[in-house]
Amino acid sequence: MLQILMGALSLGLLWAIITIGVYITYRILAIADLTVEGSIVMGAAIAAFAITNGINAYLAILLAFLGGLGAGLITGLLHTKLKIPSLLAGILTMIALYSINLRIMGRANISLLRVDTAYTVFENMGLNHMSSVIVLGLIFVGSVTGILYWFFGTEIGCAIRATGDNPQMARAQGINTNTTIILGLMISNGLVAIGGALIAQSQSFADVQMGIGSIVIGLASVIIGEVLFGKRNFYVRLLSLAMGAITYRIIIAVVLRLGMPANDLKLFTAITVAVALSLPVFRSYLVPIKKSFKRGE
């Protein structure tokens, strides 16, 4: 059981980075960005290609980040400059990335078994693979959380938040909402690509199919985090994302343990997210009286 929990923790920490990326678009910008499904693979593909060609694993993660920024930029330009609805813009980039990722890798799958990955440093210190993933995962989640906490408190960060909150107001305050939307999409997909690069190295392969369903997993983690750990302030929210991602992995590990076929996982996740997203509707049926009290009617 401990082994399962440790496994869920390690995978959850890596997915936490992706979850934070999804949060930036879904909650801060109020856009459901499907680019994620492609940029997670792009991160894995770039890292795998770079590492197998002898490039340092950390440099490879940086390259993956840059690739993710590019993917976000494309979606952003499609949405803001060419006025394509955000959902469709994300789908277009996602589909385009499938071909691009195949080109980067040269084939559908790259093995990372016999090369030095980002975890090798820790393994050389005597940690086993899973502990190495947890240590590096903690370092990444900690730094990303800290950097984003700072960033969204800066003038640009506040402008991005205002754009997602009320674009009309943002423009009236002199904010170029096209720029802030593009910037948000870039940062989001950059983080997702880092997550993809770290996941590929931890599972020792990159696969062109590995992104399928990732947006739903990201959303599930965001929502679980919000429900279980609250959204009192921004710092708590950022931490709750990591906790949500880890909790999601624990739930999955438990239901698999209870005998659910692995093939049904995506169905299970989709249903979980659908239920969680429709909670407000159910709530409005259940407590109309309480609500009207609140409004003072």
Next chain:
Amino acid sequence: MLDVKKVTKIFNPRTVNEKIALHNVSLKLEKGDFLTLIGGNGSGKSTLLNCIAGVYPVDNGSIIIDGKDVTNLNEYKRATVLGRVFQDPVMGTASNMGIEENLALALRRGQRRGLSWGISNKEREEYRELLTTLGLGLENRLGIKVGMLSGGQRQALTLLMATIKKPKLLLLDEHAAALDPKTAQKVLKLSDRIIKENNLTTLMVTHNMRDAIRHGNRLMMMYEGQIILDIRGKEKQKLTVEDLLVRFGAVSGEEFAEDSTLLS
């Protein structure tokens, strides 16, 4: 300060729904002018304001603010010299951000936004003083989310945000129309005070005749996309609702009373 030259705006051109919202509209405001713009539904008063703010591009004509031609400038670029308050109290502020964060966004209007903190401690003191002048007790609730405030409080805050940078032109788009009568009068009074203190050039759209007469030094009436009355100076001071109704009838050849919203 504001020079609108022969502006035409057509919605849905070349379709069955084509509507000429503005037809060759010209108006000129001097520095310190406070114009109330009145008209019925669909008369073009809000369209004119939105064209000045850059929300809609114009089909013809030009708009000059403080000697600068802004006709082809984006909405966010024009915001540098404008202050705006909207009809819907929800429109002017970011609900999920704090009072001080909203004010900080407004204070940086027209400046490059960089990586320094979105809000400084020094500013906080200024905000506290500014909010104290509203007399709403908001000065002790700087961090509270704007979504928690009432409509009147939000409009008062939006007014502060619109005027914090001393705009060349203040645009008020029926900003008291969505409030209850008592709150509406408070917000209008507050607007008057801020405009006077800062000698702001102002354009206020309203569909309430009494408010249009009571506020400002100039009054214009719009009808079917054109300005049909331009009243200023002494004449404006002596104006009554009855005068306005008679003059409207004379110019448009219609009974004003049909448009009940104008008589509220």
